[in-house]
Amino acid sequence: MISNREEVTAAIMAAKVSKGIKWSDVAAAIGLSKEWTTAACLGQMTLDKQQAEVIGEIFGLPDEAVAWLQIAPYKGSLPTAVPTDPLIYRWYEVVNVYGNTIKELIHEEFGDGIMSAIDFSMDIQREANPNGDRVNVVLSGKFLPYKTY
Template identity: 75%
Template sequence: MNRNDVTEKIITVKVSKGLKWEDVAAKVGLSKEWVTAGCLGQMTFDAAQAKTLGAIFGLNEEEQKWLQVVPYKGSLTTAVPTDPLIYRWYEIVNVYGTTIKELIHEEFGDGIMSAIDFKMDITREADPKGDRVNVLLSGKFLPYKTY
């Protein structure tokens, strides 16, 4: 058994029961972004969270323990994603990558925007020309220091 087995079980149960990530997240008491990432095998739950998820998805004790083990992260199966929705994000990094780099350095100097001390918020913006997906990414700036 490994974390991947648990992830597959969660997804299978979700489909057969017709659950929504937003409701799962509400029961766990955290954002839908973080909880979904965790259920998809990218984040680590604590014991109480694992128990809640165990009740929702019918996970036994051993499966709940796997949710508390730090997983080997990375949800893409190829270096360049093939799924159109995920590819669009890769395209944004490809087309705008140097722009993002230039503007963050112009404002903050040398360093990076953290992908660890990081949060994400996905919302719908109503728009008569077609609703929009708005995604707010927020990461702490971490400067390179001299030594």
């Protein structure tokens, strides 16, 4: 019996590696972006019934796992507060080094409030570059203002 979403994620990863499945193909199969689809498969988003069944078929998951995919998961994909993996750490470093800068510039443009991480999307693309290709990422989040009351 499956008692949490982490077991489903582990089953997906095991199937992905043994079958050589690609995230972009999974995304195409459910007709959504590769970013959202991967996050969902890694236990961070909630799928609807149809999406879950497609995912279940691709990875060969049991019915129970398909049910879990339709439940809002306890989110957070990192084992430690400061990530040790170098790729993920660079992102943490950007937040650490540029954190106050991002805050100052958003406040200068919009006033007090935040950039939403819920009404949010992300797009990761390769940019060809003669000095070495670049990873280009566009983050888009709705500005949510603090209001007085």
